[in-house]
Amino acid sequence: MELLKCVNINKSFGNKKILEDINLTVPRGKIIGLLGQNGTGKSTLIKIINDLLTATGGEVLVNGEKIGVESKKIISYLPERTYLDKSMTVDKVIEFFTDFYDNFDADKARRLLADLKLDTSLKLSKMSKGMQEKVQLVLVMSRKAELYILDEPLGGVDPATRDYILDTILSNFNEGASVIISTHLISDIERILDEVIFIDKGRIILHSDCDELRTKENASIDEIFRRMFRC
Amino acid sequence: MLGKLLKYDFKSILKTIVVFYILASFFAILTRVFFSIENSLVMNIIGQICQGAMISMMFSIIINTLMRSWVGFKQNLYGDESYLTHTLPVTKTALYISKVLSALVTLCLGVIVIVADLFIAYYSEEKIELIKNFILPIAENLEFSISFLIFLFILVVFVQISNIMQCGFTGIILGHRMNNAKIGFSVLYGFIVYMASQTLILAITFLVAVFNESFMNLFVTAEMVSLDVLKTALYMALISYAFILVIVYFINVKLFEKGVNVD
Numbered sequence: 001m002e003l004l005k006c007v008n009i010n011k012s013f014g015n016k017k018i019l020e021d022i023n024l025t026v027p028r029g030k031i032i033g034l035l036g037q038n039g040t041g042k043s044t045l046i047k048i049i050n051d052l053l054t055a056t057g058g059e060v061l062v063n064g065e066k067i068g069v070e071s072k073k074i075i076s077y078l079p080e081r082t083y084l085d086k087s088m089t090v091d092k093v094i095e096f097f098t099d100f101y102d103n104f105d106a107d108k109a110r111r112l113l114a115d116l117k118l119d120t121s122l123k124l125s126k127m128s129k130g131m132q133e134k135v136q137l138v139l140v141m142s143r144k145a146e147l148y149i150l151d152e153p154l155g156g157v158d159p160a161t162r163d164y165i166l167d168t169i170l171s172n173f174n175e176g177a178s179v180i181i182s183t184h185l186i187s188d189i190e191r192i193l194d195e196v197i198f199i200d201k202g203r204i205i206l207h208s209d210c211d212e213l214r215t216k217e218n219a220s221i222d223e224i225f226r227r228m229f230r231c
Numbered sequence: 232m233l234g235k236l237l238k239y240d241f242k243s244i245l246k247t248i249v250v251f252y253i254l255a256s257f258f259a260i261l262t263r264v265f266f267s268i269e270n271s272l273v274m275n276i277i278g279q280i281c282q283g284a285m286i287s288m289m290f291s292i293i294i295n296t297l298m299r300s301w302v303g304f305k306q307n308l309y310g311d312e313s314y315l316t317h318t319l320p321v322t323k324t325a326l327y328i329s330k331v332l333s334a335l336v337t338l339c340l341g342v343i344v345i346v347a348d349l350f351i352a353y354y355s356e357e358k359i360e361l362i363k364n365f366i367l368p369i370a371e372n373l374e375f376s377i378s379f380l381i382f383l384f385i386l387v388v389f390v391q392i393s394n395i396m397q398c399g400f401t402g403i404i405l406g407h408r409m410n411n412a413k414i415g416f417s418v419l420y421g422f423i424v425y426m427a428s429q430t431l432i433l434a435i436t437f438l439v440a441v442f443n444e445s446f447m448n449l450f451v452t453a454e455m456v457s458l459d460v461l462k463t464a465l466y467m468a469l470i471s472y473a474f475i476l477v478i479v480y481f482i483n484v485k486l487f488e489k490g491v492n493v494d
Contacts, residue, residue: 051490054490077318083314084312096239100319
């Protein structure tokens with residue numbers, strides 16, 4: 001059974017169509033890049049999968065079941081923004097994750113945070129935005145999830161931090177799990193991807209295996225993307 | 232999971248409100264201390280100031296409990312924090328129940344603190360006797376004990392405030408179904424739902440009055456109503472507000488289960 005299946009997903013805000021007939025299947029054990037320019041519907045699709053938006057039409061199935069408590073147990077989601085209660089300390093946030101997620105590995109989270117030389121007794125409000133984002137990434141990657149959905153994890157960070165983020169993702173995701181990474185910074189992420197999905201104007205215009213695509217087009221994913229989305 | 236949600240929601244509201252509990256209690260103690268010093272105009276003036284501060288803190292407890300519940304509801308379920316809240320492995324109904332219960336418990340706690348502070352500030356055997364003498368004839372006429380009458384009165388106020396709180400939640404849920412001006416629509420819808428609930432209560436009261444001549448006096452005369460009417464009105468208010476609370480609860484849960492659209 002497919003890990004994630006989107007069937008004819010549509011989303012409109014008023015008369016404006018954001019997503020149109022999105023059909024998507026995500027198998028297990030793959031790292032998939034959800035690529036597209038800004039404002040093409042990547043985050044909207046991710047939000048629908050995570051129950052943060054209600055689709056106007058169609059349905060999302062995780063392990064064959066509709067989005068709900070069971071799907072949320074196995075999806076680990078990193079949003080594009082800082083979403084934790086800033087009045088909490090990192091220790092309290094770890095306690096929160098331990099309380100709610102059975103698959104959260106608190107020891108792993110503490111180990112990763114120690115690598116960052118981060119004082120876990122510190123309140124999130126006392127940290128820089130970049131540090132808060134790293135904490136969030138650590139928390140999300142410390143879950144033994146079946147599907148990791150990372151929305152713009154590289155957005156607005158320096159190249160050194162990008163490398164840290166990619167390494168954290170690669171070395172920490174659960175074996176046999178899949179990862180969906182949404183980004184428009186393709187050159188940074190290309191090396192880790194198994195499959196790519198190009199999304200434009202709310203439609204999936206390409207879904208392919210990375211190696212097959214490179215061979216077929218005789219170009220890198222970044223070059224293919226630039227060609228397809230040239231203004 | 233509901234227990235865990237309650238733990239965090241309760242902590243979240245209480246960490247702000249507890250400041251007002253402490254301040255109200257502090258001014259209650261000062262009020263008692265300064266009023267207990269006799270024959271001193273200065274002490275009496277300071278006592279009056281402390282009394283004013285205590286009363287304003289008591290109002291703040293109720294107002295801030297409502298405000299904090301609404302702000303928490305909005306932040307947790309529609310703000311940045313909603314990205315965490317809605318991805319927790321819990322049902323939408325559990326999320327809503329937790330918000331309502333934590334707000335109600337905090338409201339209840341606020342009422343207890345207020346009553347306790349009133350005792351701290353004003354308790355004396357003579358004053359209790361005075362209140363008893365004032366309430367006793369009413370309680371006897373209604374065939375209630377004094378404590379039951381006071382309890383019933385506080386309960387009616389409590390369900391009324393609970394209704395305001397829940398109408399606010401409805402307003403936020405409905406307001407956030409709009410694409411723009413979510414705050415404006417939240418306030419507007421909250422007000423509309425509250426007015427609708429009040430109109431419904433008025434309609435229920437009128438319906439009862441059609442079959443009860445003395446109760447009809449509430450609508451047709453400006454004269455004092457009998458104590459018997461007061462008894463019916465108290466029970467009516469309690470039952471009507473409880474009914475409205477349940478109705479609005481089910482509407483909110485249904486709306487919430489339909490899904491959210493966070494920014």
